[in-house]
Each structure stands twice: as structure tokens, then as C-alpha cells.
Amino acid sequence: MSEELLSPGRTFGVIGAGVMGTALLKGILDQGLVSRQQAWGAAKTDASCEEVSRRLGVQAVTDFAPLVGDAEILLLAVKPGQVARITQTLTAAGLRPDTLLITVLAGVTTARLEDLLDPAQPRVIRAMPNTPCLVGHGVTVYCGGRWTKPEDLSRARAIFAAAGRTFPVEEHYFNAITALSGSGPAYMYLVMEALADAGVRVGLPRELAMDLVAQTMLGSARMVQETGRHPAALRDDVTTPAGCTIGGLLMLEDGKIRSVLARAVEEATRIVDQLGKPKN
Ligand SMILES: NC(=O)c1ccc[n+]([C@@H]2O[C@H](COP(=O)([O-])OP(=O)(O)OC[C@H]3O[C@@H](n4cnc5c(N)ncnc54)[C@H](OP(=O)(O)O)[C@@H]3O)[C@@H](O)[C@H]2O)c1
Structure with a gap:
């Protein structure tokens, strides 16, 4: 299946084989899109390299x-502040004009990456x-740069799929999406941790509380995806008149849960906008 992504003798490299880089590399290896012989990773320290190889x-x-x-x-997955140094190394190393560069760096635009790179007209895809x-249940958005070819977009889609x-x-949606679904798992984990604590508060063993919360979050997400119904309508199904759920919901509304979530995403969007800009 590897012919789909790579020509014979060519390789797939992940520069920045950390949390995100290895998660994506694992997906394409597991799906057989590239072979282990065709793939490589780069990290800053020997310890990280040994861990990736292992x-x-x-x-x-x-x-x-x-x-x-x-x-x-090449998949670029270093921290956004390293983009200038890494692109310098790529240029000095003789980056080929036909090499597809896929960046997942928060806040770094395709235009900035293209300007930093030599050869002229590099093929760049930005993804979040x-x-x-x-675990195969991520979500990734992607877009092409000025010189991206249609087949580059297909290959990026296959990698992230x-x-x-x-x-x-x-x-132009990228910063908002970075704050919503890029950072999103952290918000979900905070909610899960808080709900599991709440279960412990009302007398449940912690492990059971966490299992119940995780499956409830997974099941609720699948209900939204598979029924196509609005979350408010699904919520109404759980909420019987004068029942316990409406009591709990009222407490959440008193705590301004909607505006707190909106402000969190707004603040994250503001910060991500700064991440990809050159530092003075
Ligand atoms: N984590 C997320 O949830 C997430 C989501 C979407 C996008 N992203 C984006 O993904 C990128 C990486 O984030 P991350 O969370 O995966 O960070 P991370 O775990 O710290 O990974 C960064 C990797 O870059 C390596 N590195 C540093 N300098 C290098 C160099 N000169 N040459 C080669 N490798 C080098 C590091 O090596 P060492 O391990 O040896 O230090 C590390 O393996 C960021 O730009 C971020 O915006 C992250």
C-alpha cells in the first residue's frame, strides 16, 4: 500500500517526533501507508530518539x-518557535522542490513557511x-499553500485519515480551530476530571466514577454524530420535569458554564495568533 504515499526510494520523515509527531506516525505505520524502512523521525535528544525507535x-x-x-x-511537528531554525536547516540540507512539507505548528501560516523556505515555490500543507x-479518533483540518498540487492534498488527507x-x-479558520479542537482534548479532560471528582464527592469509588464519566462523554459525542440531532434536543431527552437532571443543569448555568467555555476558546484563539509570529 506504500506506493500510495511514496515513490520508490523516497522516505517519510517526521521532524519533531514528540507527542503529535509520533501520534501521526503511528497512524500511518499502523495503516501500512508507509513501511518502517521508509519512515524516520527526528528529535532533539538521544533519549527521545531511542524512545521513538523502541x-x-x-x-x-x-x-x-x-x-x-x-x-x-516531511511532517514538521516541532514547537512553533523553532520554525525559523528548522527551515534554515532544511534549506541548507538541500530540500527538493518536489518534497511535500506538512506542518502542524500552531499559528504558523503557510505563507510564513513558504517565505522561510528555499527552494522557491515549496509545496506546503498546513494541518491542525x-x-x-x-488512538485513531483524532480530528484534523488541513489546507494547501500557494504551490500545493491537488495530489498533495489527497496525500495529506490519507495521512490524517x-x-x-x-x-x-x-x-483563515485555523487559529479558531486550533483553540477549539487542537486544544479541545485538554478542556474535555478537565471536565472529565471534575466530573469524576464529583462522583467521588457523592460516594462513588474513583475508578468507577472515571469509567462512567469517560463512557458517558464518548456515548454523548456519538449520539450527536450519529443522530445528527442538536445537543439541546438530546439534552431535553435526559431532562424530566422536576427531575434531578434539570436541577444539575441549573447549577451549571448558575456557574456560567457557557460563557466560561466561550471565553476559554476566545483566549486560546488570541494566544495562538501570537505563537506563529516571528519574535523580535
Ligand atoms: N500536543 C498537541 O495537542 C498538539 C495538537 C496540534 C498541534 N500541535 C503542534 O505540534 C507541534 C509539536 O507539539 P507537541 O505537543 O508534539 O510537542 P513535543 O511533544 O514537545 O514535541 C516536539 C518535538 O520536537 C523535537 N525537537 C525539538 N527541537 C528539534 C530539532 N532541532 N530537530 C528535531 N526535533 C526537534 C523534540 O525533541 P525532544 O523530545 O528530544 O525534546 C520533540 O520530540 C507544535 O508545533 C504544536 O503546535 C500539538
């Missing part, structure tokens, strides 16, 4: 420059995945 069975290096020439697809990619659902979007 977990994923691929070559992992601290100096990726010698591997750039053979790369057909989230950490549930590690190996780790969950995908949506092509216009680039």
Missing part, C-alpha cells in the same frame, strides 16, 4: 539534515490535528 520501530535521529534529500514527505490521533476524521478548511 515504540515505533523506525530510525530516529538528532541530525536530520542527511535524510532531507530522500524525503518525499489533536492528540486523540494517537489514518488517525481519525479529516476536514479540508480555509486557512
Whole structure:
């Protein structure tokens, strides 16, 4: 199946094989989109490289420059502040004009990446995945840059589809999406932790409380996706007159849960806008 993504003799490299980079690499390896021989990862420290090789069975290096020439697809997954240094290394290492560069860096636009890169007219795709990619239930949005070809978008879609659902979007939505679904798992975990604590408060064993909360969150999400009904309508199904649920909901509304969530996403959007900008 590897011919779908790569030409013979070419490789797939992940520069920044950390949380996100390895989650995505695991997805494409598990789906057989590239073989372990064709894939490699790069990290800053030897310890991270050893961990990546041990977990994923691929070559992992601290100096990726010698591997750039053979790369057909490079996934950039370092921190946004490192983009200038990494692009310098890519250029010095002789990045080929036909190499597809896929970036998941929060806040870094395709235009900025294109400007930082030599050769001229680099093929760039910007994507925003989230950490549930590690278990095949991520969500990733993606868009092309100025010189992206239609087949590049297909290949990016295949890579991210190996780790969950995908949506092509216009680039101007990226900061909002980063704050909503990129950061989103962290919000969900906070809610889950708080609800499990609440279960303990009313007398449940912690492990049971966590299992109940996790399955309730998963089941509720599937209800929204599979029924296509509005969450408010689904909520009404749970809410009997003068029952316990309406009492609980009233407390959540008293605590301004809607505006707190909206403000959280608004603040995260504001911050992500700063992340990808050059530092003075
Ligand atoms: N985590 C998320 O939920 C998420 C979601 C969407 C997008 N993203 C984006 O994904 C990117 C990575 O985030 P992350 O959470 O995965 O961070 P992370 O776990 O810290 O991974 C960053 C990786 O980059 C490596 N690295 C640092 N300098 C390097 C260099 N010079 N050459 C090669 N590798 C180098 C690090 O190596 P060491 O391990 O040796 O330090 C580490 O493995 C960020 O730009 C972020 O915006 C993250």
C-alpha cells in the first residue's frame, strides 16, 4: 500500500517526533501507508530518539539534515518557535522542490513557511490535528499553500485519515480551530476530571466514577454524530420535569458554564495568533 504515499526510494520523515509527531506516525505505520524502512523521525535528544525507535520501530535521529534529500514527505511537528531554525536547516540540507512539507505548528501560516523556505515555490500543507490521533479518533483540518498540487492534498488527507476524521478548511479558520479542537482534548479532560471528582464527592469509588464519566462523554459525542440531532434536543431527552437532571443543569448555568467555555476558546484563539509570529 506504500506506493500510495511514496515513490520508490523516497522516505517519510517526521521532524519533531514528540507527542503529535509520533501520534501521526503511528497512524500511518499502523495503516501500512508507509513501511518502517521508509519512515524516520527526528528529535532533539538521544533519549527521545531511542524512545521513538523502541515504540515505533523506525530510525530516529538528532541530525536530520542527511535524510532531507530522500524525503518525499516531511511532517514538521516541532514547537512553533523553532520554525525559523528548522527551515534554515532544511534549506541548507538541500530540500527538493518536489518534497511535500506538512506542518502542524500552531499559528504558523503557510505563507510564513513558504517565505522561510528555499527552494522557491515549496509545496506546503498546513494541518491542525489533536492528540486523540494517537488512538485513531483524532480530528484534523488541513489546507494547501500557494504551490500545493491537488495530489498533495489527497496525500495529506490519507495521512490524517489514518488517525481519525479529516476536514479540508480555509486557512483563515485555523487559529479558531486550533483553540477549539487542537486544544479541545485538554478542556474535555478537565471536565472529565471534575466530573469524576464529583462522583467521588457523592460516594462513588474513583475508578468507577472515571469509567462512567469517560463512557458517558464518548456515548454523548456519538449520539450527536450519529443522530445528527442538536445537543439541546438530546439534552431535553435526559431532562424530566422536576427531575434531578434539570436541577444539575441549573447549577451549571448558575456557574456560567457557557460563557466560561466561550471565553476559554476566545483566549486560546488570541494566544495562538501570537505563537506563529516571528519574535523580535
Ligand atoms: N500536543 C498537541 O495537542 C498538539 C495538537 C496540534 C498541534 N500541535 C503542534 O505540534 C507541534 C509539536 O507539539 P507537541 O505537543 O508534539 O510537542 P513535543 O511533544 O514537545 O514535541 C516536539 C518535538 O520536537 C523535537 N525537537 C525539538 N527541537 C528539534 C530539532 N532541532 N530537530 C528535531 N526535533 C526537534 C523534540 O525533541 P525532544 O523530545 O528530544 O525534546 C520533540 O520530540 C507544535 O508545533 C504544536 O503546535 C500539538
